Amino acid sequence: MERVPRATARGTFLCQPRRTERANSGEAMHAEIISVGTELLLGDTVDTNAAALGQRLAEWGIHHRHRQTVGDHQGRLVEALRLAQSRAEIVITIGGLGPTEDDLTRYAIAEILGRPMVRDEAVVRRLQAFFRSRGVAWVELNGRQADLPEGGEWVANANGTALGFWVPTEDGGGVLALPGPPNEFLPMLDGPVRELLRGRGGVPLYRRTLRFVGIGESLLAAQFPELMEGERPTVAPYAKPGEVHLRIADADDETGRERVRQVEQLIRAKAGEHCYGADEETLPEVILSLLRREGQTLAVAESCTGGGIGARLTEIPGASDVFVGGVISYTEAVKHAHLGVPEAVLNGPGAVSNECAVAMAQGARDRLGATWGLSVTGYAGPDAPEGRLGEVWIGLAGPDRAEAVRFAFRGDRRTVRLRAVSQALTSLWQALREPARMGHS
Amino acid sequence: MERVPRATARGTFLCQPRRTERANSGEAMHAEIISVGTELLLGDTVDTNAAALGQRLAEWGIHHRHRQTVGDHQGRLVEALRLAQSRAEIVITIGGLGPTEDDLTRYAIAEILGRPMVRDEAVVRRLQAFFRSRGVAWVELNGRQADLPEGGEWVANANGTALGFWVPTEDGGGVLALPGPPNEFLPMLDGPVRELLRGRGGVPLYRRTLRFVGIGESLLAAQFPELMEGERPTVAPYAKPGEVHLRIADADDETGRERVRQVEQLIRAKAGEHCYGADEETLPEVILSLLRREGQTLAVAESCTGGGIGARLTEIPGASDVFVGGVISYTEAVKHAHLGVPEAVLNGPGAVSNECAVAMAQGARDRLGATWGLSVTGYAGPDAPEGRLGEVWIGLAGPDRAEAVRFAFRGDRRTVRLRAVSQALTSLWQALREPARMGHS
Numbered sequence: 001m002e003r004v005p006r007a008t009a010r011g012t013f014l015c016q017p018r019r020t021e022r023a024n025s026g027e028a029m030h031a032e033i034i035s036v037g038t039e040l041l042l043g044d045t046v047d048t049n050a051a052a053l054g055q056r057l058a059e060w061g062i063h064h065r066h067r068q069t070v071g072d073h074q075g076r077l078v079e080a081l082r083l084a085q086s087r088a089e090i091v092i093t094i095g096g097l098g099p100t101e102d103d104l105t106r107y108a109i110a111e112i113l114g115r116p117m118v119r120d121e122a123v124v125r126r127l128q129a130f131f132r133s134r135g136v137a138w139v140e141l142n143g144r145q146a147d148l149p150e151g152g153e154w155v156a157n158a159n160g161t162a163l164g165f166w167v168p169t170e171d172g173g174g175v176l177a178l179p180g181p182p183n184e185f186l187p188m189l190d191g192p193v194r195e196l197l198r199g200r201g202g203v204p205l206y207r208r209t210l211r212f213v214g215i216g217e218s219l220l221a222a223q224f225p226e227l228m229e230g231e232r233p234t235v236a237p238y239a240k241p242g243e244v245h246l247r248i249a250d251a252d253d254e255t256g257r258e259r260v261r262q263v264e265q266l267i268r269a270k271a272g273e274h275c276y277g278a279d280e281e282t283l284p285e286v287i288l289s290l291l292r293r294e295g296q297t298l299a300v301a302e303s304c305t306g307g308g309i310g311a312r313l314t315e316i317p318g319a320s321d322v323f324v325g326g327v328i329s330y331t332e333a334v335k336h337a338h339l340g341v342p343e344a345v346l347n348g349p350g351a352v353s354n355e356c357a358v359a360m361a362q363g364a365r366d367r368l369g370a371t372w373g374l375s376v377t378g379y380a381g382p383d384a385p386e387g388r389l390g391e392v393w394i395g396l397a398g399p400d401r402a403e404a405v406r407f408a409f410r411g412d413r414r415t416v417r418l419r420a421v422s423q424a425l426t427s428l429w430q431a432l433r434e435p436a437r438m439g440h441s
Numbered sequence: 442m443e444r445v446p447r448a449t450a451r452g453t454f455l456c457q458p459r460r461t462e463r464a465n466s467g468e469a470m471h472a473e474i475i476s477v478g479t480e481l482l483l484g485d486t487v488d489t490n491a492a493a494l495g496q497r498l499a500e501w502g503i504h505h506r507h508r509q510t511v512g513d514h515q516g517r518l519v520e521a522l523r524l525a526q527s528r529a530e531i532v533i534t535i536g537g538l539g540p541t542e543d544d545l546t547r548y549a550i551a552e553i554l555g556r557p558m559v560r561d562e563a564v565v566r567r568l569q570a571f572f573r574s575r576g577v578a579w580v581e582l583n584g585r586q587a588d589l590p591e592g593g594e595w596v597a598n599a600n601g602t603a604l605g606f607w608v609p610t611e612d613g614g615g616v617l618a619l620p621g622p623p624n625e626f627l628p629m630l631d632g633p634v635r636e637l638l639r640g641r642g643g644v645p646l647y648r649r650t651l652r653f654v655g656i657g658e659s660l661l662a663a664q665f666p667e668l669m670e671g672e673r674p675t676v677a678p679y680a681k682p683g684e685v686h687l688r689i690a691d692a693d694d695e696t697g698r699e700r701v702r703q704v705e706q707l708i709r710a711k712a713g714e715h716c717y718g719a720d721e722e723t724l725p726e727v728i729l730s731l732l733r734r735e736g737q738t739l740a741v742a743e744s745c746t747g748g749g750i751g752a753r754l755t756e757i758p759g760a761s762d763v764f765v766g767g768v769i770s771y772t773e774a775v776k777h778a779h780l781g782v783p784e785a786v787l788n789g790p791g792a793v794s795n796e797c798a799v800a801m802a803q804g805a806r807d808r809l810g811a812t813w814g815l816s817v818t819g820y821a822g823p824d825a826p827e828g829r830l831g832e833v834w835i836g837l838a839g840p841d842r843a844e845a846v847r848f849a850f851r852g853d854r855r856t857v858r859l860r861a862v863s864q865a866l867t868s869l870w871q872a873l874r875e876p877a878r879m880g881h882s
Contacts, residue, residue, distance in 0.1 A: 039677075039679070040492070040495070040508075041495050041505050041506065041507075041508060042495050042496065042499050042505075043491070043492035043493060043494065043495030043496035043497075043499070044492075044496070044679055044688070045492070045679075046487060046488070046489050046492045047487070047488055047491075047492070048487050050484070050488075050510075051481070051484035051485075051486070051487045051488070052484055053484065054481070054482050054483050054484030055483065055484035055485070056484075058483050058484070064482050064483075065482065065511070065512060065514070065517060066509065066510070066511055066517065066521075067481075067482060067509070067510035067511075068507065068508070068509055068510075069491075069507070069508035069509075069510075070506070070507055070508075071506060073506070076506060076507065080507075083524075183852075236480075238480070238485060247485070300748075300769065302748065302751070304755075305752070305755075306748070306751045306752050306754065306755025306756075306760070306764075307741075307743065307747075307748025307749060307750065307751025307752040307755070307767070307769065308748060308751075308752040309748065310743070310747045310748025310749075310751075310769040310771075311746070311747050311748040311749040311752050313747065314745070314746075314747025314748070314771065314858075315747075315854075315855065315858075317822070317823050317824065317854060318824070319747070319771070320771050320772060323747075323771050324771055324772045324774070324775055325768065325769040325770045325771040325772060325775040325779075326748070326768075326769040327766065327767075327768055327769070327779075328741065328748065328751040328766040328767040328768070328769065329766045330751075330755065330760070330761050330764050330765055330766040331761060331765045331766060333765070333810065334765055334766040334809055337809075338766075338768075338779070338808075338809070367779075368775055368778075368779070369774065381758070382758050383758065383759070413756075413758055414756065417755075417756075
């Protein structure tokens with residue numbers, strides 16, 4: 001049931017508090033995020049923190065219906081905190097905990113809670129010791145990071161001087177303040193914040209994400225119209241660069257998980273040939289695992305992607321036991337000298353051709369001594385011969401044979417290169433899982 | 442002067458409208474963004490659109506103090522729209538304009554404006570023709586994308602079926618609805634949205650961004666304490682991966698631009714040796730330009746970065762006239778066979794050493810026939826010999842000589858690799874602009 005603020009006149013509100021009634025009912029709590037920082041409004045920073053926190057709240061079964069973003073301004077921050085408090089038991093601020101005069105979050109929180117500010121001398125001494133160890137002079141302003149609204153408790157930050165804090169309120173909720181730098185914020189989420197909040201949710205959400213390549217979002221969704229409309233579990237498609245993810249979600253209890261499992265089976269029965277993995281598994285990981293299992297190795301020959309395939313594969317720790325390396329052949333001379341592409345190919349069909357892609361893949365395989373060679377050559381733009389912008393050939397040389405497939409990608413240079421990398425990995429994966437279909441999908 | 446909602450009791454608000462008084466005064470208007478979509482709250486999508494729009498609002502001189510994010514829920518969307526209307530003349534929604542039942546934005550806007558909804562039959566016919574041309578069946582639901590609140594006007598979308606729309610209000614502002622997919626949203630920003638909104642701002646903001654490498658944020662800021670506190674212009678540092686950007690901003694009029702120019706000169710006089718470019722210029726672009734000017738070429742030899750340097754350089758259109766390519770030498774065998782790293786080096790100091798980095802850079806330069814060879818070899822983790830995690834050697838072979846420098850990066854595998862790529866480009870840039878200092882910065 002919804003209880004939205006009633007507009008009593010244009011631009012005038014009376015927001016109904018929803019806190020007390022719900023807090024006493026034992027239901028899952030509601031949280032509201034307030035992202036603080038003028039740089040967020042100016043667009044100099046993209047709010048990745050709020051997205052990461054949103055994911056966690058869903059996992060922990062905490063309702064989350066509104067997010068606010070305000071600049072470094074105490075009046076507007078107080079206003080946002082009050083509005084959030086009227087709608088949610090748990091209010092979480094991100095940012096504004098640093099030592100400078102712009103960092104106002106702790107003072108705004110003390111104000112809305114009507115608590116005095118207490119300076120924690122133990123924290124002051126720790127900060128002073130830290131500054132000393134770095135050889136940095138202590139200035140009085142730094143002491144602000146030791147200020148805590150009365151009744152609050154610190155939340156540890158392993159990667160910075162700004163501690164978070166939690167001020168519990170009588171309804172079982174509270175206000176949580178977290179620092180903004182992502183390298184401090186994100187580790188706190190999966191450590192102390194998780195400990196603090198997880199028990200305050202209802203039945204957490206159980207999510208299973210299936211990852212697909214070689215099929216578009218609408219075509220995939222059209223295979224399961226009844227599932228896409230279901231409520232238990234919900235099934236939602238997400239288009240990612242070169243991939244589609246289907247997220248199946250239900251309550252994280254026995255029946256909910258069982259429903260998710262059944263729907264996963266239904267989906268795999270119909271579209272399993274395009275499903276390369278689940279949850280956090282990435283396509284490079286799956287490819288490296290398949291190669292490792294067969295005791296095989298891989299080399300690449302990259303023209304228009306300039307190293308992008310190698311970079312993706314080597315994101316995975318331990319790639320070196322199957323990925324031997326490759327040649328970035330950005331000029332014809334390098335294609336000829338280092339991959340053995342015949343001059344007749346370069347002068348005939350040219351560097352963007354079936355023949356060249358095949359020769360590059362064979363060259364990578366043979367010259368680097370790998371089981372497989374994977375090549376890409378194409379016109380990423382903006383310059384390209386008439387009608388050939390986005391034309392990309394992907395070549396694959398396997399233990400027995402070599403061939404190439406032509407793709408026509410739309411979009412700007414960045415998009416064509418991204419798609420070329422994704423498609424090269426997709427083609428390789430398809431060949432590895434079903435060698436007879438190599439190159440024909 | 443601030444006019445924040447007055448809290449009349451805990452959780453209860455009376456928001457003072459600020460619209461009429463300001464609209465009649467000729468001041469710059471205020472805009473408020475509402476990002477719509479459950480996927481934003483769940484964290485499945487990061488809100489890059491709102492950041493891009495925030496940048497434009499600042500450039501157009503439109504004030505922007507609050508942002509709200511709500512899910513696909515008409516009641517909450519209406520509530521958010523009313524709150525935004527109470528604080529800003531221009532309300533901009535992002536998302537929720539698609540044809541499905543979840544897409545509620547146009548109906549919520551009609552509701553708060555008290556306007557009936559009108560179906561534009563010309564748009565229906567255009568949509569039907571589009572679906573026919575794609576061989577996709579027309580379903581009645583698609584007609585929703587032709588629904589417009591009375592008095593509204595369409596805003597063109599060159600990249601999708603969801604048109605935007607603008608409904609003017611009597612105070613000179615209005616409500617603007619824009620579609621959520623970034624590839625549709627972003628081109629609209631710099632086309633029709635710019636035309637619509639630019640004239641509604643005050644004096645636009647003039648920004649100049651100076652880009653630095655080889656110096657940290659705090660060290661850079663500490664050189665100009667008086668500038669960092671200035672108001673006209675404001676100077677703000679932003680830490681980016683491997684770089685620091687200083688943004689100088691003032692009014693976009695003659696005196697404002699002149700103040701920015703003077704401050705830029707002051708900054709360059711003190712820290713110019715670290716400043717590689719300005720505004721949208723990237724480090725790879727500057728490097729390629731420097732090489733092109735000298736008629737020189739570059740080859741890379743990448744170990745732990747796996748192709749990441751090549752990928753960064755080839756993001757730039759036309760890289761091929763100076764970047765010849767490289768070798769991804771992920772194994773010792775490839776380092777030896779394709780870059781000529783002596784076995785004595787691999788068996789002695791090893792693959793992560795001064796000697797190996799130098800030999801790799803020389804091998805890239807000589808074997809690929811370039812003026813410069815740039816190499817990277819290191820331990821990105823998570824596995825590494827005791828105490829050597831994050832140790833990265835960057836080698837540079839120039840026309841006359843070759844040498845390598847050792848770096849110790851902190852962070853996880855992703856961070857170490859990112860920093861290695863940034864540092865390799867930085868080292869190359871420093872050598873190119875001042876060859877005598879090569880490798881010693």
